[in-house]
Structures are given as structure tokens and as C-alpha cells.
Amino acid sequence: MSEFPARAALRLVQPAPVELQPIARFCGHCGNPPTAAQPSTRVCDRCGLGLVLETVVEAAPSRGAPFLVLDTGLMICAMSAAAQRELAVDETEAVHRHVNELLVAADAEPGTRASLADVVVRAARGDGETTTIAVRPAHTFGVFFEARIAPCGPPRAALVVLH
Amino acid sequence: MRFLKTSEAAALLNVSPNTLRAWERRFGYPKPQRSPGRHRLYTYGEIASLRDALHEGLSISSAVSRAREGLTADTHSLVGALTSFELERADVAMEAALALRSLERAVEEVLLPSMDEVAKRQGLDSAPWAFAAHWGVAWLRRAQRLAPPPTRPLSVVIGDATRDDLDPDAAQVRAFELFCVRAGARILSLSARGIQGMGEALAHRDPSIVVIAGNHLPDDDVARWAYNVRLAAGPLPIALFRRGHQPPRVRTTGAQVLPTGALAAQQRLLELVEEFRAAPAAYVDPRDTASDLLPRVARNGGQSSA
Ligand SMILES: [Zn+2]
Numbered sequence: 201m202s203e204f205p206a207r208a209a210l211r212l213v214q215p216a217p218v219e220l221q222p223i224a225r226f227c228g229h230c231g232n233p234p235t236a237a238q239p240s241t242r243v244c245d246r247c248g249l250g251l252v253l254e255t256v257v258e259a260a261p262s263r264g265a266p267f268l269v270l271d272t273g274l275m276i277c278a279m280s281a282a283a284q285r286e287l288a289v290d291e292t293e294a295v296h297r298h299v300n301e302l303l304v305a306a307d308a309e310p311g312t313r314a315s316l317a318d319v320v321v322r323a324a325r326g327d328g329e330t331t332t333i334a335v336r337p338a339h340t341f342g343v344f345f346e347a348r349i350a351p352c353g354p355p356r357a358a359l360v361v362l363h
Numbered sequence: 364m365r366f367l368k369t370s371e372a373a374a375l376l377n378v379s380p381n382t383l384r385a386w387e388r389r390f391g392y393p394k395p396q397r398s399p400g401r402h403r404l405y406t407y408g409e410i411a412s413l414r415d416a417l418h419e420g421l422s423i424s425s426a427v428s429r430a431r432e433g434l435t436a437d438t439h440s441l442v443g444a445l446t447s448f449e450l451e452r453a454d455v456a457m458e459a460a461l462a463l464r465s466l467e468r469a470v471e472e473v474l475l476p477s478m479d480e481v482a483k484r485q486g487l488d489s490a491p492w493a494f495a496a497h498w499g500v501a502w503l504r505r506a507q508r509l510a511p512p513p514t515r516p517l518s519v520v521i522g523d524a525t526r527d528d529l530d531p532d533a534a535q536v537r538a539f540e541l542f543c544v545r546a547g548a549r550i551l552s553l554s555a556r557g558i559q560g561m562g563e564a565l566a567h568r569d570p571s572i573v574v575i576a577g578n579h580l581p582d583d584d585v586a587r588w589a590y591n592v593r594l595a596a597g598p599l600p601i602a603l604f605r606r607g608h609q610p611p612r613v614r615t616t617g618a619q620v621l622p623t624g625a626l627a628a629q630q631r632l633l634e635l636v637e638e639f640r641a642a643p644a645a646y647v648d649p650r651d652t653a654s655d656l657l658p659r660v661a662r663n664g665g666q667s668s669a
Contacts (some may be wrong), residue, residue, distance in 0.1 A: 228421060228422050229422070229423070241377040241378060242417060242418070242424070243368045243376070243377070243378045243382065243417070248378065248381070248382035248385050248386075249385065249386075249389060249423060250422060250423065251417065251420060251421060251422055251423065253421065269422065271421075276426070277420075277421035277422055278421045278422030278423050278425065279422075291422060292389075292390060292424045292427075294424075295422065295424045295425045295428055296425070296428060301472075319550045335471070351491065352439075353421075355419060355421065357421050
């Protein structure tokens with residue numbers, strides 16, 4: 201006797217609908233979107249000083265916003281022109297430095313909110329949702345930013361937009 | 364070595380020529396050299412490595428930094444080869460350097476710094492330095508032999524005041540000679556020790572300028588040699604190429620001090636010859652005698668007396 205029912209009931213299993221989030225493109229230096237809808241180069245065709253990156257629309261920086269791009273090792277990979285002004289450091293000097301040399305979590309009690317490192321690493325791996333935490337410039341007290349952190353790329357990285 | 368014009372380099376990177384020039388100002392990279400007509404010339408390897416780095420990068424700064432790291436890797440491998448006494452590996456390291464740069468830049472950015480590094484790490488009395496010094500000087504001499512024939516009416520007589528190949532100035536002097544030859548000059552390199560037979564040596568050379576290169580010989584010897592060159596070849600500008608000297612406080616007569624880098628010195632040399640041709644009296648005083656010209660040549664090498 202067969203272990204299987206005489207008429208196997210085959211059903212087409214519908215995959216769970218994937219939520220496709222709209223993507224925004226922006227320049228890692230000036231923050232502007234490229235002029236072309238499908239740019240032929242990664243270099244920003246407006247300022248020529250940044251590479252075009254992608255993120256979800258809700259996380260995209262507004263034009264002229266201060267933001268940083270970090271990798272999974274929490275190293276700085278890019279800084280917008282506004283972030284360079286805000287944090288008083290040139291991108292050419294900041295790349296490959298640890299983010300904590302420029303920014304630290306501003307929470308008085310560690311553990312009360314997600315740590316900057318955890319959120320950045322998750323975002324840089326591409327599996328984080330957009331998260332907002334408080335940060336302050338390293339070695340500076342009394343100045344706070346809200347940092348909106350989300351995945352960006354390519355290649356995979358974390359976008360940290362300062363407000 | 365394959366060179367690209369600005370438009371070609373820009374096309375390879377898929378950017379405009381203006382963007383490429385903006386990167387040169389902002390990041391100091393890519394760093395072109397100039398054609399005889401002063402046009403920018405980029406090495407293919409440098410542009411190709413930047414293109415790859417841009418493809419994988421998150422910013423121009425990080426891409427430039429990555430492309431530069433690729434370039435410094437050549438110095439590490441050459442230093443490694445020299446300190447392990449591996450001739451073939453040293454040659455291969457220079458081949459790799461030449462794939463990314465012009466010969467001038469490969470010498471200035473890889474060969475000479477690697478030799479300096481060996482000298483600094485191991486000391487000038489060490490076996491690795493002896494090995495590195497002989498290899499470096501031989502490499503530069505070979506490159507000079509392979510250089511194209513002279514293309515300009517420029518004849519340079521060099522008074523070599525270095526001790527021998529182990530003198531840390533020797534490779535700099537050979538590099539300077541090589542750059543002059545590659546700029547189309549005819550070079551006659553003589554020991555600044557000897558004045559015997561100098562007339563014959565200079566008879567068919569019609570020198571445009573005399574360069575005293577190196578710092579080992581006593582100033583009086585060098586001065587005597589320079590004076591004898593002038594006696595044999597007529598009024599000529601005299602230039603000094605020595606390491607560790609500051610830019611010149613120019614005098615109307617006596618020696619001009621060339622910049623310390625071999626390539627910068629070669630470029631200044633070409634300018635000096637042009638300046639001399641335009642106004643010889645400003646460079647050579649026909650009343651100079653051995654007794655007053657020559658010690659001045661020597662003194663001007665360092666702290667020029669006004
Ligand atoms: Zn831009």
C-alpha cells in the first residue's frame with residue numbers, strides 16, 4: 201500500500217510578496233541625484249567629485265545634507281561636502297579612519313538604545329532597516345545630531361545622514 | 364609604456380576632461396606628466412587602476428587611495444627583493460612599476476625611494492645596501508643605454524663628484540643623467556677628479572652646460588675641475604646637483620643650484636640652458652679667474668655667500 205494518497209494534492213505555493221522599495225540615487229559628495237535616470241557612469245555628472253550611490257527613498261539624503269558612508273568595519277568611505285564642513289575634516293583625510301574618530305553615540309546610558317556600531321554594521325551588511333539614533337561629534341560635547349542610518353551602495357555600505 | 368592624452372584618459376574613466384583635471388587639483392591623482400608641448404600625458408596603468416578602484420569604490424577619495432596603495436605595493440616588493448638579495452625579483456618589481464608609470468616616475472617613486480629605504484633600514488655599511496646600490500646603479504645605466512638617441516642641441520658635461528656606486532648620491536646622479544638623456548640631451552659624464560685629457564674629451568662636444576653632481580669630493584678639487592672645463596670649452600654656465608641642498612639663492616655668476624630631485628633637476632637644467640642662451644652674460648662672467656670663480660662654485664653648493 202502506498203504511503204501517499206492516491207491523488208496527491210499538489211498546490212502551487214505562492215511566494216510571499218516581496219516588498220520592492222523604491223530606490224533613490226544620490227551623489228556621495230554633493231548629495232544631488234544624477235541628471236540622467238539611468239546614468240552611464242558612477243561619477244556624479246553634476247559635481248564630478250562623488251560617486252553615485254543608491255539607497256531606499258526614505259533614507260536618501262536631501263541635497264546638500266551632511267552624511268557619511270561607512271563600511272562593515274566602521275571605516276569612513278565617503279563624506280558629503282556638507283559633512284566635511286560640519287565635522288571640519290576633509291574627506292581625503294577621513295577615508296579609512298574609524299567612524300568613532302569623528303562621531304560617537306550620544307546616549308548617556310549605553311544599552312538604552314541600539315549602539316551606533318550595531319546599527320551601522322547591520323546596515324552595511326544590507327540587512328538593516330532605516331534606524332535613527334543620536335550621535336555627537338567625537339571630543340565635542342553639547343552638539344548632537346540625529347543620525348538616520350540605512351543600507352546603501354554599491355558596494356554594500358551604511359549611509360549615515362546627520363540632522 | 365602606453366600614454367593617454369587627457370581626452371583618452373577621460374574616455375577610459377567615462378568622465379569629462381574637466382573632471383579629470385578637477386581630480387588632479389583636488390586629489391593630486393591621477394598625476395600626469397607633460398609632453399614637450401606641455402600637454403598632459405597619463406600612464407595607461409594608472410588610469411586603468413583608478414577605473415577599477417572607482418568601480419569598487421564608495422567615493423573618489425577611497426578609489427584614489429586604493430589606486431595609490433596599488434602603486435606603493437611596488438616599492439614594498441622592490442625593498443623586499445633588495446633586502447633578500449634577489450636580482451631577478453628586483454627587476455620584476457621594476458617591470459611592475461613601469462607597467463603603471465612612466466620611466467621617470469618609476470625611478471622617482473619606486474627605485475630611488477626603495478634604495479633610500481634599504482639605506483635607512485640597513486645602514487650604508489650593510490651588505491643589503493651594497494647589493495641595492497649596485498643593482499640600482501646598474502639598472503639606471505642599462506636604462507640610459509636603451510634610451511633613444513639625442514634629439515635636441517643640448518650637450519651636458521657632468522662632473523661626477525660621487526665616491527663610487529655605494530655613495531648614496533650615485534643613484535641620484537645616474538637617474539639625473541638618465542632623465543637628461545631621455546629629454547633628448549647628449550651627456551658626457553666625467554669623473555670630477557681628473558683633468559687630464561679633458562680638452563680632447565670636450566673638443567667635439569660643444570657643451571651647453573656643466574653640472575657638478577655629487578658631494579663626495581673636496582670642494583677645491585671640484586672647483587679646479589670646473590675651471591678647467593671652462594678653460595677647455597669656453598664660457599659655460601655651471602650647475603650643482605647635490606642632495607640635501609636648499610633651492611638656490613641665484614648669483615649672477617658662479618654656480619646655479621639645481622633642485623634636489625633628479626627629475627626636477629633635469630627640468631631646471633633645460634630652463635637654465637634656455638636662459639643662458641638668451642642672456643649669457645648673466646650666467647658667466649668672462650673675468651672669472653680660477654682663484655675667484657672656483658671657490659665660489661664650491662661655496663654656492665650649500666649656504667650661498669651673498
Ligand atoms: Zn555630485
